[in-house]
Amino acid sequence: MDSHFLLRRIHSLTGVVPVGLFLVYHLYLQLYLHYGAEIYNNEVNSFYDSPLATWALVIVVYIPLLFHSLLGVLLVFENKVQPSYTYFSHLLYWLQRISGIGVLLFIIAHVWNAKLGPWIAGTWGTHFEHLSSGFADPETGMLTKTVYLLGVLGAVFHFANGLNTFCMTWGIALTPTSQKRVRSFSFLVFIILTASAFYALAAIW
Amino acid sequence: MSDTVTFKIKRQNTAESSPYWENFVIPYIPNSNVISCLMDIRTKPENSKGEKVAPVVWDSNCLEEVCGSCTMVINGKVHQACSALIDKLEKPITLEPMSKFPVIRDLIVDRSRMFEALKKVQAWVTADGYHDLGPGDRESQSIQEVAYKLSECMTCGCCVEACPQYTQKNNFLGAAAISQARLFNMHHTGKNITDQRLDTLMQEGGISDCGNAQNCVEVCPKSIPLTESIAEIGRQVSGKIWRNIFKA
Numbered sequence: 001m002d003s004h005f006l007l008r009r010i011h012s013l014t015g016v017v018p019v020g021l022f023l024v025y026h027l028y029l030q031l032y033l034h035y036g037a038e039i040y041n042n043e044v045n046s047f048y049d050s051p052l053a054t055w056a057l058v059i060v061v062y063i064p065l066l067f068h069s070l071l072g073v074l075l076v077f078e079n080k081v082q083p084s085y086t087y088f089s090h091l092l093y094w095l096q097r098i099s100g101i102g103v104l105l106f107i108i109a110h111v112w113n114a115k116l117g118p119w120i121a122g123t124w125g126t127h128f129e130h131l132s133s134g135f136a137d138p139e140t141g142m143l144t145k146t147v148y149l150l151g152v153l154g155a156v157f158h159f160a161n162g163l164n165t166f167c168m169t170w171g172i173a174l175t176p177t178s179q180k181r182v183r184s185f186s187f188l189v190f191i192i193l194t195a196s197a198f199y200a201l202a203a204i205w
Numbered sequence: 206m207s208d209t210v211t212f213k214i215k216r217q218n219t220a221e222s223s224p225y226w227e228n229f230v231i232p233y234i235p236n237s238n239v240i241s242c243l244m245d246i247r248t249k250p251e252n253s254k255g256e257k258v259a260p261v262v263w264d265s266n267c268l269e270e271v272c273g274s275c276t277m278v279i280n281g282k283v284h285q286a287c288s289a290l291i292d293k294l295e296k297p298i299t300l301e302p303m304s305k306f307p308v309i310r311d312l313i314v315d316r317s318r319m320f321e322a323l324k325k326v327q328a329w330v331t332a333d334g335y336h337d338l339g340p341g342d343r344e345s346q347s348i349q350e351v352a353y354k355l356s357e358c359m360t361c362g363c364c365v366e367a368c369p370q371y372t373q374k375n376n377f378l379g380a381a382a383i384s385q386a387r388l389f390n391m392h393h394t395g396k397n398i399t400d401q402r403l404d405t406l407m408q409e410g411g412i413s414d415c416g417n418a419q420n421c422v423e424v425c426p427k428s429i430p431l432t433e434s435i436a437e438i439g440r441q442v443s444g445k446i447w448r449n450i451f452k453a
Contacts, residue, residue: 001407001449008413009446079369079416080304084281089419093369165417168432171440175433 011071012169014064015162022061023159027152027193030200037128044127069104076101096161099154106151113144132204145205152197160190208233210242211253211297214261216311224308228253228297229261239286239300240265240275243312263312270426273361277302277312283366283424286312303366305373319360322382326402330395342393355388355434357427364421364431376410380421383412384434390441403438403445412438 032040047053076097082090113134118124134144164186167173173182210233217224230253231245243263250260265275268287275286278301280294291298306314332338344352358381365371365379386402389395406412415435422431 001404001446002409004409005407005411005413005442075416078372078375080372082367082369082420085367085420085423087420087423089417089423090369093416093418168417168436169415169439170443171436171438174436174440176430179432179436 007071008075009169011068011075012166014068015159016166018060019065019068020159020162022065023155024193027156027197027200031196033128033131033200033203037126037132040128041126045125065107069100069107072100073104092161092164096158096165099158099161103151103154103158106147106154109147110151128204135204145201148201149198152201153194156190156193156197160186160193163189207296210291212242212246213297213299214311215299215301216261217302217308218259218310220307220309227258227261233291235292237291239277239279239289239291239294239298240268242291242298243286243300261311264314271359273359276361276363276366278304278366283363285361285426288426303362305366305368305371306362307373314362316360316362319362319365319379319381322378323360323385325378325405326382326386327398327405328382328385328389330389330392331398332394344393348391352388352391354427354429355384355391358384358388358429359427361426363424363426367420367424369418369420370414370416375414377414378406378410380415380425380431380435383415383438384429384431387434387437387441390438399441400445403442406438407442407445412442 029043032043050056114127114130115124118126118130123130135141135148137144164183167182168179173179209230212229212231214227214229215224216227229246229251231242234241234245237245240263243261247260250258252258263275263277263286265287266272267274270285270288273285276283277286278284278299279286279289280299283303286300300312302308302312302314303316306316306318308314360381362381364381365377368377368379371377371379383406386406390399390402412435419432421435422429425431
């Protein structure tokens with residue numbers, strides 16, 4: 001059991017727990033966008049009422065996410081491009097890597113836009129107004145909306161397909177039949193989370 | 206059907222020299238395969254420009270898709286040349302040596318890395334000494350059925366050639382070796398050194414270098430359930446992580 005092996009297993013684990021679960025929780029919170037500014041802001045801000053909120057975020061989200069991203073970026077460049085093998089799983093293999101890079105860029109932009117930017121400007125706390133005014137901006141609104149749409153789609157795909165490969169990596173789904181079942185399940189997760197995320201964004205479109 | 210077949214062959218004179226493409230046109234013979242066509246080229250080694258050239262060399266042995274030695278990349282996909290039928294291939298037919306192994310000459314590659322991988326995972330049954338050990342344990346029917354399929358592996362290299370994770374720069378053991386480790390971990394006597402096999406597979410180049418692209422199982426000429434083997438070894442090492450942390 002060397003570090004090469006352990007780091008890759010931790011990479012696989014952190015993608016689902018806690019990063020993947022955080023994504024699901026995060027998308028769930030966004031559904032409150034339909035209830036208007038006050039309820040949405042309260043719902044988000046109430047998380048920060050806990051004295052451990054920042055610690056929880058750092059330990060449960062930021063460190064695992066940073067680890068998953070950094071190792072993930074290294075993993076993307078250690079393989080060979082072989083376009084003549086046109087199999088569906090091979091396509092998913094590349095989509096997983098492309099979406100990983102895309103989502104990483106999106107998260108950097110998203111953390112800056114929704115967290116660090118407002119925090120520096122001293123306007124942090126009015127999440128709903130910040131988000132909806134960004135979407136409604138006559139000049140950059142369309143760009144922001146497109147980036148959010150693609151970013152969310154990429155994140156949901158990366159998570160759903162990651163569940164599928166997680167089950168193979170850890171030996172949860174063994175036979176081709178069970179691997180097909182897991183793939184159907186991860187497709188269902190993809191559809192449900194995409195629908196939920198797009199429905200949430202529709203509130204401020 | 207035209208009365209000639211054109212071959213576009215990636216050639217290389219020595220292990221160190223750089224590769225080049227050469228075309229050959231030979232008469233079409235119904236039901237021929239890539240090896241029989243290469244034999245035809247050898248009888249009159251003339252390229253499509255009419256120049257006399259050194260005959261194309263290749264590796265082959267059994268000619269019935271059991272030994273794995275004639276494995277090459279045919280029209281972009283890896284396959285045994287002996288069982289690649291001309292009537293089923295798109296023309297012109299391109300032939301390349303496998304890209305994951307060092308080329309020796311033309312279509313001959315050095316697959317030593319695959320056999321070294323079998324040694325690393327100890328893909329054998331250990332028998333200690335010459336004394337009579339008595340009859341071995343009986344295998345159940347269900348284990349026989351799985352083991353027979355796995356034992357058909359001929360270490361041809363298709364799985365690793367199609368694998369995006371297996372490159373000449375890394376030391377990934379590849380699907381074939383992982384599947385053989387599973388086969389011998391199932392065996393009554395072979396399972397005695399299960400932990401040693403798993404230790405090897407839990408290092409750089411082992412099971413964690415699999416990227417789940419699943420090309421291996423698609424191209425395997427023997428239809429060996431390689432992704433099932435990878436998942437099974439994945440499960441065995443998952444258990445071993447647990448044992449290493451809490452029982453060691």
